[in-house]
Amino acid sequence: MDRREFLKATAASAAAASIGVDLFLKPSQADAAAGVTWHKSVCRFCGVGCGMMVGVKDGKVVSVKGDKESTVNRGFLCVKGFYLYKVITAKSRLRYPMIRKNGKLVRASWDEAMDLVATKFREVIDRYGPDAVAFYGSGQAETEETYIANKLFKGHIGTNNFEGNPRLCMASAVGGYLTTFGADEPVGSYDDLDEAEVFLIVGSNTAECHPVLFDRIVERKTKDPHIKIIIIDPRKTPTDRVADLHIQPIPGYDLAILHAMARIIVKEGYTDEQFIKESVNFSDGKKKISYEEYKQFLEKFTPEYAAKVADVNPDDIVKAARWFGQSPTAVTLWTMGVNQRTRGVWLNNLIHNLHLLTGKIGKPGCDSLSLTGQPNACGGVREGGGLAHILPGHRKIVNPQHRKEIAAIWKVPVSNINPKPGKHTIALFEAVAKGEIKALYVMCTNPAQSLPNLKKFLKGMKDVFLVVADAFHPTETTKLADVLLPAAFWSEKEGVYGCTERRSQYMPKLVEPLGEARWDGDILIDLARRLGYGKNFEHFKTPEDVWNEYLLTTKGRDMDLMGAPYWRLKKVRGLRWPVPTTDHPGTRHRFTEGDPLFPKDKAKGRRMYFYGKPDGRAVVFARPDKGPEEPTDAEYPFALTTGRVLEHFHTMTMTGTVPQLVRAVPGPYVEINPKDAARLGIADRDTVKVITRRGELELTARVIDRPREKTLFVPWHWSEKLANLLTIDAFDPGSKEPEYKVCAAKIVKV
Numbered sequence: 053m054d055r056r057e058f059l060k061a062t063a064a065s066a067a068a069a070s071i072g073v074d075l076f077l078k079p080s081q082a083d084a085a086a087g088v089t090w091h092k093s094v095c096r097f098c099g100v101g102c103g104m105m106v107g108v109k110d111g112k113v114v115s116v117k118g119d120k121e122s123t124v125n126r127g128f129l130c131v132k133g134f135y136l137y138k139v140i141t142a143k144s145r146l147r148y149p150m151i152r153k154n155g156k157l158v159r160a161s162w163d164e165a166m167d168l169v170a171t172k173f174r175e176v177i178d179r180y181g182p183d184a185v186a187f188y189g190s191g192q193a194e195t196e197e198t199y200i201a202n203k204l205f206k207g208h209i210g211t212n213n214f215e216g217n218p219r220l221c222m223a224s225a226v227g228g229y230l231t232t233f234g235a236d237e238p239v240g241s242y243d244d245l246d247e248a249e250v251f252l253i254v255g256s257n258t259a260e261c262h263p264v265l266f267d268r269i270v271e272r273k274t275k276d277p278h279i280k281i282i283i284i285d286p287r288k289t290p291t292d293r294v295a296d297l298h299i300q301p302i303p304g305y306d307l308a309i310l311h312a313m314a315r316i317i318v319k320e321g322y323t324d325e326q327f328i329k330e331s332v333n334f335s336d337g338k339k340k341i342s343y344e345e346y347k348q349f350l351e352k353f354t355p356e357y358a359a360k361v362a363d364v365n366p367d368d369i370v371k372a373a374r375w376f377g378q379s380p381t382a383v384t385l386w387t388m389g390v391n392q393r394t395r396g397v398w399l400n401n402l403i404h405n406l407h408l409l410t411g412k413i414g415k416p417g418c419d420s421l422s423l424t425g426q427p428n429a430c431g432g433v434r435e436g437g438g439l440a441h442i443l444p445g446h447r448k449i450v451n452p453q454h455r456k457e458i459a460a461i462w463k464v465p466v467s468n469i470n471p472k473p474g475k476h477t478i479a480l481f482e483a484v485a486k487g488e489i490k491a492l493y494v495m496c497t498n499p500a501q502s503l504p505n506l507k508k509f510l511k512g513m514k515d516v517f518l519v520v521a522d523a524f525h526p527t528e529t530t531k532l533a534d535v536l537l538p539a540a541f542w543s544e545k546e547g548v549y550g551c552t553e554r555r556s557q558y559m560p561k562l563v564e565p566l567g568e569a570r571w572d573g574d575i576l577i578d579l580a581r582r583l584g585y586g587k588n589f590e591h592f593k594t595p596e597d598v599w600n601e602y603l604l605t606t607k608g609r610d611m612d613l614m615g616a617p618y619w620r621l622k623k624v625r626g627l628r629w630p631v632p633t634t635d636h637p638g639t640r641h642r643f644t645e646g647d648p649l650f651p652k653d654k655a656k657g658r659r660m661y662f663y664g665k666p667d668g669r670a671v672v673f674a675r676p677d678k679g680p681e682e683p684t685d686a687e688y689p690f691a692l693t694t695g696r697v698l699e700h701f702h703t704m705t706m707t708g709t710v711p712q713l714v715r716a717v718p719g720p721y722v723e724i725n726p727k728d729a730a731r732l733g734i735a736d737r738d739t740v741k742v743i744t745r746r747g748e749l750e751l752t753a754r755v756i757d758r759p760r761e762k763t764l765f766v767p768w769h770w771s772e773k774l775a776n777l778l779t780i781d782a783f784d785p786g787s788k789e790p791e792y793k794v795c796a797a798k799i800v801k802v
């Protein structure tokens with residue numbers, strides 16, 4: 053591949069070309085204009101965490117360009133990032149508070165709106181107890197914002213009914229990291245992408261969803277054509293542009309493939325026996341088993357067996373296993389095709405298995421790297437403890453010592469923190485639907501579009517006393533609100549985001565919030581004050597004050613960020629924890645010599661010590677190869693899967709305001725394989741009905757050789773066609789993450 057071909061292959065540039073933008077040139081209008089000042093910041097969209105230079109002129113953000121000094125993106129951006137500056141002043145920005153009067157949302161003053169929120173919350177708490185209220189947040193909120201909300205709800209109101217959209221996204225990855233390695237978040241980092249010789253990409257449309265990282269992989273392939281890229285995905289996607297092998301399983305049936313790869317790796321001797329002896333335990337999920345017993349377990353998973361289960365070619369499984377096994381280095385990437393499954397945690401374990409068996413972990417070019425979806429799911433929610441069972445600093449609610457430590461930092465009696473975890477997202481919205489939760493505060497997320505099996509939840513959300521803090525209106529959720537609070541948007545507030553590779557990055561406030569919008573943190577502090585908890589929040593004069601208190605919760609923890617105060621984050625392009633002191637450079641590989649927490653004495657010469665486990669050993673799991681919750685049958689013969697396109701972000705409240713992005717992918721559709729379409733007499737652009745046991749949707753058919761036969765793909769971005777009327781709310785028993793990726797459906801021509 054030469055440079056021109058490289059540019060063509062990269063996802064970002066391909067999409068940019070299609071809408072007439074050259075991402076490799078500086079944005080011209082701003083450069084031409086005099087008086088533009090440039091400021092280092094971070095993209096607000098996805099978990100890649102691209103560094104951005106933001107151009108400001110006359111108090112307005114006028115442009116962005118990729119930050120050349122960022123090690124994450126080295127000056128590149130994708131189309132979403134490129135247009136981010138336009139979103140700030142969109143017409144649909146919510147500019148003032150609103151409250152519902154006689155069924156209608158009408159403009160209100162801040163005082164009136166906040167008074168109503170506080171009065172209602174106080175009333176519910178006093179009458180029904182703290183668990184009758186709840187908070188639902190986001191992996192797109194800043195760490196400071198989630199921290200304040202956590203402190204208010206868990207520490208002062210005293211409820212653990214505190215959830216967020218990362219439950220819909222990263223929970224299975226968390227479950228995988230915790231069970232396998234004993235600690236959440238990746239071992240390695242993006243640096244490993246530049247040294248890997250094999251990429252195994254499972255259930256991740258990297259080209260469209262993590263485009264700038266995909267471009268790094270394309271660059272590797274360009275420089276080093278012997279590199280092998282293996283994809284396991286029921287759909288062909290733009291990620292296939294660089295694939296050497298695509299295994300296209302029936303949605304929900306890929307566990308057997310991973311086991312079959314492990315079996316070949318063991319049988320043909322690609323294992324790292326020394327590493328296994330030193331650093332690996334085996335388990336069947338209930339108890340420890342021996343290496344021999346694990347090998348016995350694998351016997352069932354012949355390539356032929358797995359190929360039959362998943363309906364793929366057995367030779368491809370053998371090829372994939374050999375490439376992975378024989379290569380000195382390998383990185384596996386995965387996202388929602390793995391996590392959003394009722395067996396999400398197990399599948400995460402099976403991916404880690406391959407790396408542990410071959411010792412391809414904790415060294416350059418090797419990692420089992422879960423790609424995070426949202427820009428701060430890792431930072432604010434996983435590290436910040438923004439879910440019903442966790443506390444800041446990778447702590448657990450059920451651990452009395454952890455509660456004590458956090459109560460001390462929050463300056464509350466430990467009895468304030470309920471020792472019982474709260475309700476996970478699906479249970480929480482079920483409780484809303486049943487009327488058990490009577491007041492709900494939603495911040496920076498749009499659950500009335502993003503929750504699965506929406507019909508089950510929408511009425512409850514309408515009936516509950518619903519407070520929504522959002523930067524835009526209308527959204528499916530703001531439409532249901534009783535009180536709407538206008539939130540300051542990216543660049544109108546400062547704060548920290550932590551991306552996929554454990555990197556925390558600072559974003560400055562560059563302009564004043566539009567209209568009457570306020571920083572989410574400020575709104576929450578105001579609420580705390582009105583609820584009578586002001587004393588413990590008064591010292592938060594700025595986001596930096598909040599960050600400094602948050603840092604205390606990380607001290608001495610595996611995600612130690614004490615070396616990352618604002619003054620340092622403002623200078624550097626982010627820092628990867630553990631970073632315990634301000635002269636520490638941050639950590640590339642955890643659990644190895646380079647990790648400041650590596651216990652040399654305990655490790656006794658071992659290359660890795662997984663200090664999240666009592667004996668420092670990670671676990672290879674023998675998990676059953678169960679299929680999805682709702683298999684296809686004669687009545688519903690198609691597997692329906694949902695997902696994303698490059699140009700749009702989730703519920704489109706942001707990307708839907710950018711005409712260039714809207715034009716690129718203007719409306720909702722369903723992808724169907726040409727063979728199925730021919731059989732059913734469906735032509736491209738026909739109107740069809742997609743029907744599941746929960747609902748139906750009229751969509752335009754896109755007949756295209758992307759989904760495998762008997763599989764439908766619906767992108768879920770458009771509010772006028774809610775894909776989640778179709779999806780199932782069954783969830784993984786371990787992670788409680790819903791199975792957005794597989795349910796049974798039928799399709800008929802209208």
Ligand SMILES: Nc1nc2c(c(=O)[nH]1)N[C@H]1C(S)=C(S)[C@@H](COP(=O)(O)OP(=O)(O)OC[C@H]3O[C@@H](n4cnc5c(=O)[nH]c(N)nc54)[C@H](O)[C@@H]3O)O[C@H]1N2
Pocket residue numbers: 098099221254255256257258260261262284285286287289302303304305306387388389390424425426693694695696697698699700701702793794
């Ligand atoms: N452009 C864009 N980028 C984004 C986002 C966005 O909305 N738009 N959102 C961000 C967020 S929060 C997230 S979580 C990520 C999501 O990033 P991805 O997970 O990459 O995106 P999805 O399209 O949800 O799903 C990925 C793939 O899973 C496959 N899949 C479905 N079922 C199965 C299965 O049974 N097995 C396997 N192996 N694969 C399966 C689908 O075919 C699809 O290609 O993207 C982030 N980046």
Ligand SMILES: Nc1nc2c(c(=O)[nH]1)N[C@H]1C(S)=C(S)[C@@H](COP(=O)(O)OP(=O)(O)OC[C@H]3O[C@@H](n4cnc5c(=O)[nH]c(N)nc54)[C@H](O)[C@@H]3O)O[C@H]1N2
Pocket residue numbers: 190192217218220221222388392425426495496497498499501502503504521522523524527539540541542572694695696701702703704705706768775776779792
């Ligand atoms: N069918 C289907 N459903 C899915 C998925 C799927 O693959 N298929 N994926 C799931 C996943 S992985 C995810 S992450 C979720 C995402 O689902 P959501 O979080 O519900 O989707 P977003 O559109 O990102 O919602 C973010 C909201 O925050 C608002 N906002 C933006 N900036 C700010 C701010 O600074 N402050 C405040 N207060 N608000 C702000 C936006 O306007 C928007 O309303 O969806 C899940 N739902």
Ligand code: SF4
Pocket residue numbers: 095096097098099100101102125128129130131132133134262263264265
């Ligand atoms: S890849 Fe993600 S972080 Fe980078 S510019 Fe695109 S949306 Fe933003």
Ligand SMILES: [Mo]
Pocket residue numbers: 220221222425426
């Ligand atoms: Mo996500």
